Amino acid sequence: MRHYRTVTSALDLFSVPTRDWFAETFGTPTPAQEQAWAAIASEAHTLVVAPTGSGKTLAAFLWAIDRLAGRAHDAAADRAGTRILYVSPLKALAVDIERNLRRPLAGIADAAARAGTPRPGITVGVRSGDTPQSRRRALVRTPPDILITTPESLYLMLTSSARGTLTGVETVIVDEIHSVAGTKRGAHLALSLERLDLLTPRPCRRIGLSATARPHEEVARFLGGGAPVTTIAPAADKRWDLTVRVPVDDMTDLAAPASSPTGAGESTSGPGEGTSGPGEGTSGPGEGTSIWPHIEQLVAALVDHHRSTIVFCNSRRLTERLTARLNELDAERRGVEVDRQAPPPALLGSTSDAAFAADGHGAQFARAHHGSVSKERRAAIEADLKAGTLRCVVATSSLELGIDMGAVDLVVHVESPPSVAGGLQRIGRAGHHVGDVSRGVLVPKHRADLLHCAVTADGMLAGAIESLSVVSNPLDVLAQQTIAAAAAAGTLDVAEWFAAVRRSAPFTTLSRSVFDATLDMLAGRYPSDEFAELRPRVVWDRDSGTLTARPGAARLAVTSGGTIPDRGAFAVHTLGEGATRVGELDEEMVYESRVGDVFALGTSSWRIAEITHDRVLVTPAAGRAGRLPFWHGDGPGRPAEFGAAIGAFTRAVAPSAATGAPGD
Secondary structure, eight states, X not given: OOOOOOOSXXXXXXXXXXXXXXXXXXXXXXXXXXXXXXXXXXXXXXXXXXXXXXXXXXXXXXXXXXXHHHHHTOTTSOOOSOOEEEEOSSHHHHHHHHHHHHHHHHHHHHHHHHTTSOOXXXXXXXXXXXXXXXXXHHHHHSOOSEEEEOHHXXXXXXXXXXXGGGTTOOEEEETTXXXXXXXXXXXXXXXXXXXXXXXXXXXXXXEEEXXXXXXXXXXXXXXXXXXXXXXXXXXXXXXXXEXXXXXXXXXXXXXXXXXXXXXXXXXXXXXXXXXXXXXXXXXXXXXXXXXXXXXXXXXXXXXXXXXXXXXXXXXXXXXHXXXXXXXXXXXXXXTOOOOOOSSOGGGBOXXXXXXXXXXXXXXXXXXXXXXXXXXXXXXXXXXXXXXXXXXXXXXXXXXXXXXXXXXXXXXXXXXXXXXXXXXXXXXXXXXXXXXOEEEEEEEOSSHHHHHHHHHHHHHHHXXXXXXXXXXXXXXXXXXXHHHHHHHHHSEEEHHHHHHHXXXXXXXXXXXXXXXXXXXXXXXXXXXXXXXXXXXXOEEEETTTTEEEEOTTHHHHHHHSOSSOOOOOOEEEEESSTTOOEEEEEOHHHXXXXXXXXXXXXXXXXXXXXXXXXXXXXXXXXXXXXXXXXXXXXOSOOOOHHHHHHHHXXXXXXXXXXXXXXXXX
C-alpha cells in the first residue's frame, strides 16, 4: 500500500521517490503541471494547452509513471500488457519522447533505491513505420509498460494480433493534438481510440497536449468524443524575441550593396523580383538581380554568431539548396577550394564532402533535415545538434512539433511561416526549456513575403493562432475502419459499432441511414451495375445484426493503413551488403534520372547504380556536385484566417504607401 502526505501542493499527490526526484531536478512545478496533475488525478479526460517549454509532456507522463511505479512494488499486481499509450503525430517525435523518458525513469528508480524501496522496472517501447519487423514481434511477445507509437501504427496494432497487448491500457496521451484534430488523419485516430476503448475493461483516460490549440472547446471535443474533458490552459508567460530582418537595404535595387550581412532594409512594393533559389544569380552580394546571395550571407552570419541554430524552410528542395550553399560559404571562408562543376550552382547539391574530409573536419557546417531523409540520418543529425557538434540544421516541418533539440540559441525562418501556429511551433524550438526566451529571425525572400513575415510576427506576439474545426463524417475513413474492425473482431456487432462510431467527435452527427449505406457499399450492395466489378469486403447479416470480414479483408486493412496519400515516392538505399536507407525521391524525379547520375540528398552526394520498380540503389559520391532533387506538392497551404489577416494588413497600409505618408 502506498502512503501519501496531506495534499498541500501538486507534488503531494505523488509517491515519495517521484516527489523527491522532481523536487531535486526541477524544484517547483509550472502552473501547467500543477493544474494538469489535479485534473488527471480526478480521472478526467484532460486537455493541456501551454506554450513550448512549459513542461506539459512531463505533466502528462509523470502521473501515469508514478502509478506504474507503485504497481511495481506490489508483487500481486498484474502488469502484463501496455498500460500507457503515447500517440505522436511524428515518428521523429516518438523517438525523441522515448529518449527523454529515460531521464525521469532512471531518476525515480534512483530515488526509490535511496528511500529503501524496490526500484520500479518500468519498460518503454517504440513502434512506428520505422520499427523493424523483428522488433515488432518482440513488442508483442513482451509488451512494454509504456508504448510510444503513431496514429497509423496504433491502427495496425488494433487490426492485427498485437491488439492483445493493448487490453490493459489505462492512459492514452495524444501529443501535438492540434496537428491532427482538424484533419481526416485525426478522424482516423478518433475511431482508433474508440476501437481501443472497446478492447479495454473501462474507457482509457485521455490526455491531449498542445501549444497552439484553438479553439479549446473544439479540440477538447475531438479528444473526448462523447465524454467531458477538463481543459487546462494557464495564462501564458512565454517570452518571445522576434525580428523580421531584410537581407538588403533596398529590395527594389538588389544590385546595390547591402550595408552589412546582418543589417535590415526597407521594402516598398510588390513581389516577383529576385525570387530564384539559393546559389542562383551571382556569386556574391551586390552583383546581380537575385536576393539569394544576400540571404545566404545573412543566414551564415547569424549561424556564426550563435552556438546552435535551426534554419526552417517551407520545402524540402529549398532545404537541400540552402544547406548546400551554407556549406560552400563555410568552406570558402576557411580557404577550402569548392569544386563548382556543371550544371550551374543553382542546381547543385553540396560539394563540400571532400573538402571537409581533406581539411580534417569531421562534421559539416550545416546539415539538411526533412521527411525524405532516412530516420537513421535524422537521428544522427538531431544527436549532433543536441551534443553541440553541429552548428546548424536546415529543416522543414520535420522539426516543427515538440522535439526537444536541446539548447538551441536561435531559429531562423527563411520565408514567412505557413501560419501563425506554425511560426510559434518553429520559433519555439529555441528556448525550449521552462523560463527560456525563444529567439527567432524571419527572413523574407521578396517584398510581398516581407508583408507576410510582418503579419506572422504580429500574430505570434498577439497569440492570434488560427482556429480549427473537426472534420465531419469522412465516410472513406469510416469504411476503412469498419473493414479493419470486422477483420480484427471476426464478428462485429453492428449496433455496438455504430454506437462507438457516434461517440467519436468526427461522427457525432452521423445518421443511421448514412451508416447503413456505407455498410451496403462494403457488403456489395451497389446502386448500379457499373460497380459490380468491385469486390465486397464484408458480409452483413441483417437478421443477426453482425458484420463478418470476407477473405482478404484483413490483409487489405493492414496494407492500407492511415489516410496519408501515396506520393509515389521511391526509397533510396545504398548498394551492397549492409545496405541502409538514405531517404526517398519523388517518382517524377526518378523517371527523369538515369544510372550514373549524381544527386544530393541529406547534404551528401549519391551516384545512381540501379533503378528498380520501387527503389533507387546508390553509392556514395563524396565531393561530386549532385543535382538537387524535387518533390511535388511540397509547399504548405495557408489557413484562411492567415490569408484574411494579410488582406486586412494590406488594406490598412495601402493608403499610406500610395501617399508616402507614414503608416499608423
